[in-house]
Amino acid sequence: MQKIEAIVQPSKVEAVKTALIDAGITGMTIVEARGHGRQKGHTEFYRGREYSVDLLPKAKVEIVVQDELVDTAIRAIIAGARTGKIGDGKIFVSKIEQVIRIRNDERGEGAL
């Protein structure tokens, strides 16, 4: 099992969600986040005072899938989130040791 964390533009959350569901992946967690990578922030003005905002609004999509679904999931996320411009985000993949379903204590892939 692997965890896929994708940091994407907030405006692309719907497209990513749809692409994942179309690829047969159900179950996900979406977190509102702020951050930046290589993308620069922007400038805001409040009553003439300039504020540079370097942490931009992002969304983090988290899913945990069986090993054989990882590539499908990544392709779906990219299809939903890519604009080709800087700021599209990143995907992190990591190993998951264990999954437990709280309702009935079921463990392993069956609990996904």
Add this chain to the structure above:
Amino acid sequence: MRRNGSRILVPLFLGVAGCGIGFAQTSTPALTVSNADNAWMLVSSALVLMMTGPGLALFYGGLVRKKNVLSVMMQSFAMMALVTLLWAIVSYSLAFDSGTSFIGGLHHAFMRDVALTPDADYGSTIPVQTFMVYQLMFAIITPALITGAFAERMKFSAMALFLMLWSIVVYSPMAHMVWGKGGLLNAALGGAIPTLDFAGGTVVHITSGVSALVCAIYLGKRLGYPHEPAPPHSVVLSFIGACLLWVGWFGFNAGSALSSGSLATSAFVNTHFATAGAAMSWAVVEWIRNKKPSALGAISGAVAGLVAITPAAGFVQPMSAIVIGLIAGVCCYFMVAKVKHMLGYDDALDAFGVHGVGGTLGAILTGIFASSTINPIFKDSAGKVLPSGLIEGNGNQLLNQLGGVGIAWGISIVGTLVLLFMVDKTIGLRVTPSEEIEGLDITQHGEEGYDRVA
């Protein structure tokens, strides 16, 4: 001012009383309540209260950081309670009892002889109690406006004590001078320096704005200012607040006619026109300088326009009101966005930049644009209407306006300095640095504006 319409009615009533048939006549004529006027004045009173809560509370609340939102709202709300009690006990009397040229007497303390019948000088067609409660709403919002200057760093206890004393020491005398019987600046009742102030440009906005400046300088900057960013936590709240202020201001300005006749209409139209002009001019200047017209800029401009038209509302022609608004939006923008940073004081929510500057500007422009067609305030002994403002040829009025402005600045600076010093030396003004960092909501009130987990 405020009671111009009534001055025409008084002789009329005198005439009616004079024709009375053989009852034992007293020297004072019986004034009757107009239900139409009273209805409008009660609605206006409610509208002006709405300007403080929720209007100003939301406007200011949105401009501070999340950790201080309740403290700022509570400061405005506290005035709704504290000033009301003071007003009932003593400060109404100090403002509106006939006394000296500078301050009223104590006859109306504890609401003695504040009747349900009219007083010829305080709205001859509405109960004096209506006049009293209408004026109370002005007394509430004025100190509440000051809280914008010391937001995010003053102790609640110090704020409450300081503003209660301020209400007695600065507000009541100023209200007496401009609107009270025998007041030095009262243009409608023959004051020595007749200052045109229809709805409180000097009494409300100069006093609160200038006192705000003194507070900002005396208390010092917020921790981290200006290096650490402290942007508004919710322009949405401020937006709602500003729109409530705009609507409430119709009660503030048009209500100041103290009747529901054509003078109220004139003040209503002028208020609206000036606000539109100022909202646009502030936003346009921002658009040129920052490449974008901001929502905060547009609403700040609207408030600046409302402030500037306040003294002029019942004296000028509608097109003059637009000019006043356009000028106010540009001037207040530069005050807030440029001059404040050059001078380096931390007027957190720009109470001085908007109310002090807008109020001063409005008072001066009133002396220029006042029209005797709209409001024949000055008459010679034969009853002939005299010119009002500079454009009509009464250049002297500009000097009178400057006199009123000077007195308002003077009493505000001296009164505020003395009171801040007293409160500072007794209970202290500022929260501790660690309390300031944690936020005033938790440290002063033991609660938070927003749940972290819903």
